[in-house]
Amino acid sequence: MSDQRQPQASSLEQILAPALQERQQAHLYRRRRTLHSAQGVQVQVDGVSLTSFCSNDYLGLANHPAIVSAFKKAADEYGVGSGASHLVCGHSAEHHALEEELAAFMGRDRALLFSTGYMANLGTIGALVGKGDAIFEDKLNHASLLDGGLLSGARFQRFLHNDLTDLEKKLSRSDSDRKLIVVDGVFSMDGDLAPMPELAALAQAHNAWLMMDDAHGFGCLGKSGAGTAEHFGLDQSQLPIVMGTLGKGAGSFGAFVAGSEVLIETLIQQARPYIYTTAMPPAVAAATRASLKVIQQEAWRRDHLNQLIGQFRDGARQLGLQLMESPTAIQPVVFGDAATTLSVSEQLQARGFWVGAIRPPTVPRGTSRLRITLSAAHTAEQVAGLLSALEDIVKALPDERGLSDS
Numbered sequence: 198m199s200d201q202r203q204p205q206a207s208s209l210e211q212i213l214a215p216a217l218q219e220r221q222q223a224h225l226y227r228r229r230r231t232l233h234s235a236q237g238v239q240v241q242v243d244g245v246s247l248t249s250f251c252s253n254d255y256l257g258l259a260n261h262p263a264i265v266s267a268f269k270k271a272a273d274e275y276g277v278g279s280g281a282s283h284l285v286c287g288h289s290a291e292h293h294a295l296e297e298e299l300a301a302f303m304g305r306d307r308a309l310l311f312s313t314g315y316m317a318n319l320g321t322i323g324a325l326v327g328k329g330d331a332i333f334e335d336k337l338n339h340a341s342l343l344d345g346g347l348l349s350g351a352r353f354q355r356f357l358h359n360d361l362t363d364l365e366k367k368l369s370r371s372d373s374d375r376k377l378i379v380v381d382g383v384f385s386m387d388g389d390l391a392p393m394p395e396l397a398a399l400a401q402a403h404n405a406w407l408m409m410d411d412a413h414g415f416g417c418l419g420k421s422g423a424g425t426a427e428h429f430g431l432d433q434s435q436l437p438i439v440m441g442t443l444g445k446g447a448g449s450f451g452a453f454v455a456g457s458e459v460l461i462e463t464l465i466q467q468a469r470p471y472i473y474t475t476a477m478p479p480a481v482a483a484a485t486r487a488s489l490k491v492i493q494q495e496a497w498r499r500d501h502l503n504q505l506i507g508q509f510r511d512g513a514r515q516l517g518l519q520l521m522e523s524p525t526a527i528q529p530v531v532f533g534d535a536a537t538t539l540s541v542s543e544q545l546q547a548r549g550f551w552v553g554a555i556r557p558p559t560v561p562r563g564t565s566r567l568r569i570t571l572s573a574a575h576t577a578e579q580v581a582g583l584l585s586a587l588e589d590i591v592k593a594l595p596d597e598r599g600l601s602d603s
């Protein structure tokens with residue numbers, strides 16, 4: 198008997214290929230580059246040495262000797278894999294100690310480790326709200342917060358970016374018992390801060406819960422580096438749910454949620470992306486413990502970073518570049534259309550600088566931008582070099598796109 202079912206070998210490809218082509222034509226195609234060196238300011242990319250202004254290693258800790266050495270030492274003791282989820286038998290003394298140190302650092306009762314920030318957001322939102330509840334998210338929230346909100350099954354509403362009036366209107370109209378407000382502390386593609394004290398007051402007035410994702414504030418903001426909550430001086434009663442990631446400023450990997458005893462115990466019982474996943478390797482937790490020490494002890498990293506931020510903004514303003522209201526390490530320069538943004542990024546690369554071109558759907562249509570990120574590991578000379586390259590490139594653009602009118 199011959200096989201009548203002809204394998205439709207190409208149908209998957211036939212259906213998927215046109216969308217890829219469209220993306221390419223719209224200058225929205227994404228490509229990965231391969232690093233052949235440690236993460237840092239000077240990186241080897243596909244055989245070329247580039248000065249990077251695109252990582253989230255804001256404090257230059259991804260390859261810090263003390264942190265690397267803690268990682269190696271713990272690998273010798275604990276091996277590589279954690280072997281199981283936290284609730285089965287993968288919760289090691291290193292994880293536990295890190296959680297206690299994170300709680301103390303954040304000024305919260307408890308902290309809970311998650312394997313990634315994406316999972317922390319999905320897990321936390323899903324454990325706190327569901328059908329019949331209401332969730333309010335800033336329009337520019339990170340994709341993982343938006344996905345978490347959509348997946349939760351709660352009534353999902355987005356308010357205009359940092360717009361307290363719009364949020365208040367939406368809160369007033371809601372009659373749900375559980376209302377959860379969720380924002381980024383530092384917005385990942387704009388670099389601006391959420392008005393946390395005002396949000397905390399609004400949450401209190403409307404009997405809503407407030408959650409802040411501090412992926413880009415942790416390590417960088419606040420006197421001791423505890424992030425946006427410390428920057429604004431908000432305690433656990435004012436800001437009950439703080440999520441932070443450990444793969445950016447902390448230079449390591451993973452994430453945590455910090456808050457009350459009841460919050461953390463609820464997450465342990467209910468957060469599916471916590472329960473049904475393998476614990477991060479214990480050596481990663483050990484490395485992160487070393488990173489927490491460096492964050493607190495080497496305050497000069499935050500000082501130097503802030504100096505570079507000032508230097509970049511002053512220089513960019515003098516060039517007439519279109520900056521955003523960002524006091525942080527994230528310094529976007531908006532060009533508007535994807536093709537120009539991509540072209541500027543390619544020209545920067547030809548001059549030895551690596552800067553990401555951020556295009557839709559990561560940012561709204563018409564707001565394509567270079568996402569320049571500064572790091573405590575950069576020197577003032579490197580920032581001056583980037584500014585001078587930008588000057589040459591932008592002046593040669595046909596219609597001076599990227600330059601502000603003011």
Ligand SMILES: *Cc1c(COP(=O)(O)O)cnc(C)c1O
Pocket residue numbers: 312313314315316318339341381385410412413442443444451452
């Ligand atoms: C990077 C990021 C995350 C995800 O964290 P990972 O640990 O990389 O999964 C979540 N929220 C924001 C705002 C981020 O920038």
